[in-house]
Amino acid sequence: MEINDGTLAQLGEEWVIARAAKIFGTGGQWVGIGDDTAVTKIEKASAVTTVDLLVEGIHFRRETSSAYDVGWKAIAVNLSDIAAMGASPLWAVLGLALPKDTPGSWVEELFRGMKEISEKFGLSIVGGDTVGSPGKIFISLTVIGEAEKPVLRTGGLPGWQILVTGYAGASAAGLWLLENSEKIENSENLENIEDFARVIEKHRRPVPQIEAGKVIGRGEACLLDNSDGLFRSCQLLAEGSGLTARIDSKEIPIDEPTRRVAELAGVDPLDWALWGGEDYHLVAAVPNSRLAEISSSLEGLGVLCRVVGVLQAGDPKVLIDEKRLEAHPFRHF
Amino acid sequence: MEINDGTLAQLGEEWVIARAAKIFGTGGQWVGIGDDTAVTKIEKASAVTTVDLLVEGIHFRRETSSAYDVGWKAIAVNLSDIAAMGASPLWAVLGLALPKDTPGSWVEELFRGMKEISEKFGLSIVGGDTVGSPGKIFISLTVIGEAEKPVLRTGGLPGWQILVTGYAGASAAGLWLLENSEKIENSENLENIEDFARVIEKHRRPVPQIEAGKVIGRGEACLLDNSDGLFRSCQLLAEGSGLTARIDSKEIPIDEPTRRVAELAGVDPLDWALWGGEDYHLVAAVPNSRLAEISSSLEGLGVLCRVVGVLQAGDPKVLIDEKRLEAHPFRHF
Numbered sequence: 001m002e003i004n005d006g007t008l009a010q011l012g013e014e015w016v017i018a019r020a021a022k023i024f025g026t027g028g029q030w031v032g033i034g035d036d037t038a039v040t041k042i043e044k045a046s047a048v049t050t051v052d053l054l055v056e057g058i059h060f061r062r063e064t065s066s067a068y069d070v071g072w073k074a075i076a077v078n079l080s081d082i083a084a085m086g087a088s089p090l091w092a093v094l095g096l097a098l099p100k101d102t103p104g105s106w107v108e109e110l111f112r113g114m115k116e117i118s119e120k121f122g123l124s125i126v127g128g129d130t131v132g133s134p135g136k137i138f139i140s141l142t143v144i145g146e147a148e149k150p151v152l153r154t155g156g157l158p159g160w161q162i163l164v165t166g167y168a169g170a171s172a173a174g175l176w177l178l179e180n181s182e183k184i185e186n187s188e189n190l191e192n193i194e195d196f197a198r199v200i201e202k203h204r205r206p207v208p209q210i211e212a213g214k215v216i217g218r219g220e221a222c223l224l225d226n227s228d229g230l231f232r233s234c235q236l237l238a239e240g241s242g243l244t245a246r247i248d249s250k251e252i253p254i255d256e257p258t259r260r261v262a263e264l265a266g267v268d269p270l271d272w273a274l275w276g277g278e279d280y281h282l283v284a285a286v287p288n289s290r291l292a293e294i295s296s297s298l299e300g301l302g303v304l305c306r307v308v309g310v311l312q313a314g315d316p317k318v319l320i321d322e323k324r325l326e327a328h329p330f331r332h333f
Numbered sequence: 334m335e336i337n338d339g340t341l342a343q344l345g346e347e348w349v350i351a352r353a354a355k356i357f358g359t360g361g362q363w364v365g366i367g368d369d370t371a372v373t374k375i376e377k378a379s380a381v382t383t384v385d386l387l388v389e390g391i392h393f394r395r396e397t398s399s400a401y402d403v404g405w406k407a408i409a410v411n412l413s414d415i416a417a418m419g420a421s422p423l424w425a426v427l428g429l430a431l432p433k434d435t436p437g438s439w440v441e442e443l444f445r446g447m448k449e450i451s452e453k454f455g456l457s458i459v460g461g462d463t464v465g466s467p468g469k470i471f472i473s474l475t476v477i478g479e480a481e482k483p484v485l486r487t488g489g490l491p492g493w494q495i496l497v498t499g500y501a502g503a504s505a506a507g508l509w510l511l512e513n514s515e516k517i518e519n520s521e522n523l524e525n526i527e528d529f530a531r532v533i534e535k536h537r538r539p540v541p542q543i544e545a546g547k548v549i550g551r552g553e554a555c556l557l558d559n560s561d562g563l564f565r566s567c568q569l570l571a572e573g574s575g576l577t578a579r580i581d582s583k584e585i586p587i588d589e590p591t592r593r594v595a596e597l598a599g600v601d602p603l604d605w606a607l608w609g610g611e612d613y614h615l616v617a618a619v620p621n622s623r624l625a626e627i628s629s630s631l632e633g634l635g636v637l638c639r640v641v642g643v644l645q646a647g648d649p650k651v652l653i654d655e656k657r658l659e660a661h662p663f664r665h666f
Contacts, residue, residue, distance in 0.1 A: 031485065036415075037381040037420070037483070038381065039379050039483045040380045041380065045374070046372050046374060047372070047373045047477070048371065048372055049373065049424065049459065049460060049475075049477065050370040050371070050426070051427070051460065051461060051473070051475060052428070053430055053462050053473065055467065057467045081369040081370050082369075084369035085368070085372070087370070093382050093384040093475055095384050095428070097386055097388055097471060127383065128384060129384050131388055131392070132388070133388060134468060134469055135467060135468030135469060138386075138430060140386065140428040144380070144477065145370070150372045153368055153369065154368075
């Protein structure tokens with residue numbers, strides 16, 4: 001069935017599988033959808049595997065994100081974990097639990113969003129499982145990649161420089177706008193419309209930094225992604241190396257659009273940078289001797305490289321401008 | 334926190350991750366829970382990947398299955414797909430969406446069930462993602478394995494023998510008992526209590542046939558598992574080879590306990606064998622010349638090997654006792 005203007009109750013599971021096979025088709029390179037498992041190959045020494053769940057009502061809302069954006073982001077967050085190992089993505093499998101009143105067009109757009117970003121990063125979606133859901137939409141994505149020597153978040157030494165590869169807080173600014181759209185609509189804010197579009201785009205369609213991860217992974221480094229906010233990344237770096245991460249807040253890169261939205265929202269943009277999360281760039285600690293090479297390679301990729309602090313001897317903790325901060329509580333349950 | 338007599342709202346996400354890390358610990362062989370991704374290795378030429386979703390209320394009910402059994406079965410169904418490629422399991426990642434009123438003890442037992450079967454089959458659970466669920470429990474499991482030459486379900490030739498490696502219909506019999514427990518409770522049925530326990534065990538704790546899959550995978554074969562009932566397996570074999578699968582119903586192995594429960598239920602046990610599903614043994618088509626070797630190797634493993642039919646020239650269809658049967662409808666949505 002080619003038409004997709006019915007619900008899944010009308011179109012059936014076969015339609016979902018047929019659309020997935022058509023949109024994700026790997027062109028015969030690997031065995032994809034249609035056997036008991038997918039069959040693929042790894043050439044490098046190590047496999048890296050990551051899984052993320054996205055739940056409707058918690059991680060996305062159909063009112064504020066298109067299916068296309070949800071598909072993009074589901075892949076992006078996993079690729080960001082692959083990037084954080086200095087690895088290359090290879091293949092993915094998708095688990096989908098869908099209520100029977102889900103429109104076929106929603107599923108089709110989800111697949112198209114997944115396909116676009118997968119293609120950009122050389123990822124093949126090779127299999128999956130589709131089931132009914134008694135409630136909300138659940139998306140489970142597992143991505144497997146490879147690296148000769150994956151970069152862990154542990155093992156930094158005193159004096160290693162802490163760097164970030166992107167502007168922090170932009171995703172939080174985008175989310176604030178999506179949740180406060182009435183505040184954009186009065187005319188005095190319309191001059192900022194391009195800023196608004198930019199941070200919303202960063203929230204909806206984050207771009208995983210695969211190539212930047214490989215650059216940082218070429219030599220000694222601790223590496224992770226900035227998915228839970230810069231404070232949490234620095235805390236994990238500190239714990240992973242048993243050292244204190246000393247951060248200079250005025251070095252944290254926050255772009256102008258984020259600052260303008262923060263002003264509109266009446267919040268300190270540093271709060272969004274430290275706690276907002278979902279920025280999906282990379283945070284690394286590297287020896288001083290590597291800084292020039294990394295910085296010039298990242299510049300060549302068009303990727304920001306900003307030193308925001310240093311690892312130093314001391315308890316595993318984070319000092320922001322010499323003050324010890326504790327994590328904001330965030331609870332999944 | 335060691336105690337698990339609270340709900341997840343009380344225990345928190347950290348508790349879930351700490352319990353997973355403790356129960357699934359890989360003893361340092363691989364990088365497991367705690368970095369951006371798991372880090373593992375593949376030695377053989379091909380990777381095989383499978384994913385399955387289990388949704389509370391659809392695939393299991395907390396009233397009729399213990400958390401331990403759910404954990405066991407979640408792993409078993411994936412390992413059965415690995416077995417159906419003639420492959421060896423290596424590692425798994427787990428996605429869990431849990432309502433905040435889920436008891437910690439339920440999660441602990443789920444992990445213990447997963448751990449027991451994983452250990453039996455050399456599978457390491459190396460990572461995962463835990464999120465809240467606004468409704469039911471969702472479990473997503475991805476398993477990766479390896480094989481020099483994975484066995485597909487395609488490419489059979491006329492004259493190849495169709496064999497099964499286990500008794501069909503037992504899982505359906507077990508499910509019927511679980512859903513009709515009041516019928517077991519009158520005294521005249523108590524003499525059958527061991528039979529009942531046996532088929533219920535087959536439904537709750539299926540045993541994937543990894544070693545049998547490797548035996549069949551040593552040479553030419555088409556192979557799949559019997560998860561959706563014997564009719565569906567034969568239909569997929571027929572379609573995969575573009576041949577007719579001719580099945581002799583009296584050769585289909587149905588054990589005595591299943592026959593006795595079928596009598597109690599007033600159904601033809603052949604219906605359960607053909608359509609019941611969830612038996613998780615293997616269905617293969619192999620050249621005549623391989624039968625003696627396969628049969629003797631499976632016997633050595635204590636695994637049943639029964640020829641139930643043959644592939645022959647003709648449209649891709651299934652003939653049961655020379656009659657063409659169509660699939661029963663089964664809809665996920």
